[in-house]
Amino acid sequence: MIRFLAVGVLSLCAAAPVLAGSPALHSGKYEGLMLAVTPEHQVEGYYAEEMGEGVTRSCTFYLQGKPSALTTWNDTAYPGSVAPSSDGVTLTVAEGRQHPGCLNVLMPEIATGLDLTQTASKKWIGLVQASTDKAYLLKNPSAKAAKRPYIVKNDVVGVLAFKDGWAQVEFINAEGRSFTGWISQDQYARLAAPKS
Incomplete structure (x- = not known):
């Protein structure tokens, strides 16, 4: 009986890492x-x-x-x-x-x-970099830019969604505050590793 219990405990210990799986990368x-x-x-x-x-x-x-x-x-x-x-x-x-x-x-x-x-x-599906001097973070793609937060050229932001030539992005400022909004594809560039 003791031998059976010891083998059972060893089997459970050996199976635990497989059940837990390896950690995955997250945005x-x-x-x-x-x-x-x-x-x-x-x-x-x-x-x-x-x-x-x-x-x-x-x-x-x-x-x-x-x-x-x-x-x-x-x-x-x-x-x-x-x-x-x-x-x-x-x-x-x-x-x-x-x-x-x-x-x-x-x-x-x-x-x-x-x-x-x-x-x-975060729930980012990619990163983009602002390519214009100022890109307002619009509430939706057809919204007006009045009194909206904005990003400036070379700011890197997380992408929450791409839709019809627009990207819904999230900017985190130096104080850790988060701002989200939509910018058009002519206001950002995708990150692209140089070709070797």
Whole structure:
């Protein structure tokens, strides 16, 4: 009887990880990383970090592709990966500190796996970058722009939906406040990793 119970307990322990499954990547904010998981299970991301007072140093780069084999870029492209962790994601870019400004800002762990804690869960299906000087976040595609929040050129925003030449986007300001609205396709550009 004891032997049967021991075998039963060992069987349950061995089965537990299979039942729990491995964690999945989810769209959201992970400290300095905005991450969107597309409907095709690809990722699009934007990493931005600043440090210093008075004179600030900044590190920014984009990422896109399969989670296990993505491309990061700013002025030069480097390979990397992103994987789910228990409380966020692990971002690995062996040459990540080579991106402009990143040597003095980005932790050396980026080369072997930088753990980033999730700070906000989102429903983003992609990321886009504002391509016009000012893009008002409209309540709906036919709405007027009067007294609406807006984004400016080069702002990166999360996409909640694409519809008929429009994107419903979410912008998070420096204080962490979120603003949503629609912008037309002539006001944004999709993130696109450089061709190798």
